Amino acid sequence: MRRVPGILSLPGYVPAPPGKTYDLRSEDDRVVLKYKTGRGIGARELHAAMADLAVALSDDRQGLHHFACLVWHGKGMSWPRAEWEWKRLVVALKDPIRLRMALLWVPDEGPIQIQPKNPGLEHLARLIHASPLRSRPPSEPRPFAISSAFFEVFKVLLVWHLKASGPLSLGLLCKLTGRSHPTVSAALSELQRRGELRRNSNRSVELTSFPRRTWGEILALSTQLRTPLRFVDPSGRPPNPMFLLSRVRRLPPQGVALGGTLAAEAWHPRFNLAGLPRLDLSVHLPGGDFDPETIARIDPTLRRARGGPEDAVLVVHPLRRAEALFTESAGGGLPVADLVETLLDLHEMHLESQAWEIVNAVMRRKAQ
The missing domain is CATH 3.40.1350 (Trna Endonuclease; Chain: A, domain 1)
Incomplete structure (x- = not known):
């Protein structure tokens, strides 16, 4: 047939x-x-x-x-x-x-x-x-596929939305993401088509509410879009993320911020998870590749993981936009990754309910 x-x-x-x-x-x-x-x-x-x-x-x-x-x-x-x-x-x-x-x-x-x-x-x-x-009607648009450029534009918009920082100008959005005007405009048009973005009279833009549809698609594609680097300790010793954290704090690398559950505690003081399941780090790489020597300085015994996320004691998340959007910690230590990167980390660890608890708490504060 x-x-x-x-x-x-x-x-x-x-x-x-x-x-x-x-x-x-x-x-x-x-x-x-x-x-x-x-x-x-x-x-x-x-x-x-x-x-x-x-x-x-x-x-x-x-x-x-x-x-x-x-x-x-x-x-x-x-x-x-x-x-x-x-x-x-x-x-x-x-x-x-x-x-x-x-x-x-x-x-x-x-x-x-x-x-x-x-x-x-x-x-x-x-x-x-x-x-x-x-036959498909000629007027039906070509299906939209989420790209790395769209991913970065979306994340910055969501960071601004969760921080209640107000609308963003197109110029500032291009500067923060490091993407061209046509690329950013295409991402904005798609979000507007989905009903998740509002354009204001002064040409600024903002998300209308928490973008659940696009967020769900991002979560499903998160591993492919973020390309995390997972590391294990092959020595046979019990995993010790706290030891790695102490090493990172003692020898803080440039352009590195805490992510995962540690960042979640910074963003939401009521976040409560017993122990540290793994150490998540966001690494700002706007124009280059990750330097393996960074890991060697933290712990030379660590090796790239071959298995799934549950095997990792350390996970590095490359951040490839122009501006890192890290937040300085209150004690002057390592900065903290932005809230969107933190939520993505939690979902990757299958801490979905905790991630949504943070989102709901943030949205309640915005409404006050």
Whole structure:
């Protein structure tokens, strides 16, 4: 059966309600679908579509959706590459979400491939095989893929919003991010299209409220966008983040700020987590690469981690915008990473409830 690129139409499925990050849902709400098609769509678009599905599951407070499926009919990517990209990103998602996500790869000819293998999705694959695909309306815009430039612009806007610092001029936003006027303008247009940004009469801009939709997509793509460097102690000794912290404080490197749970304590005094699970550092790298000697000076026994985030005793987060936006600590010690970087650190450690507690506390203070 020849398949025409377009919008998927399936019996038993209805279009998503307005504002949702998926395209179709089953009539019983058990399955939601995101459909991607067209020549030239690649890894970035696949990652963005996965982020949309992760947001859909995260927003499903009642637990109605058993599966979120990406139906991928991309001309420019083979099945092995699509499967590899899927596996590369899905491991970064927390278990309750990633265990409910699936990829259905639709070739022009031949069987539909499913990742992960799941007998419950075979019926859906048969429906897709038997259903024609309607052509995409010419007016439908090309799907937006979050880039590193958009990521930096968004983070600065969110820092300003959480600090209640008021609107930002376009010139200042370009200066803080180190991005060009056209690049920043494109990011602002996308946020405005999503209803998350307001343009003022004096050409300044600000977020309208906490941007939950884009924040959810950012969280799903966080590992790819931030490219954290994880380090382990291969000596066999018990992990000792406090020892590393004492070394960093004694020999403070240039352009380094505390992140993670230590920064969370600085931003929200009520933050309470027993012990230090790992040491998170934000490193300002506006125009260069991370110097491995920085780690050697802290502890020469540390080595880059091969496993997942839970193995790390030290995590370094490169910060590649023009201005670091660090906050000096009250005691004159190491500065603290901005609140947005701190929240991203907490989500990476699966401390989601603590991160949202901080956001809610900050938003309450803004409303006073």
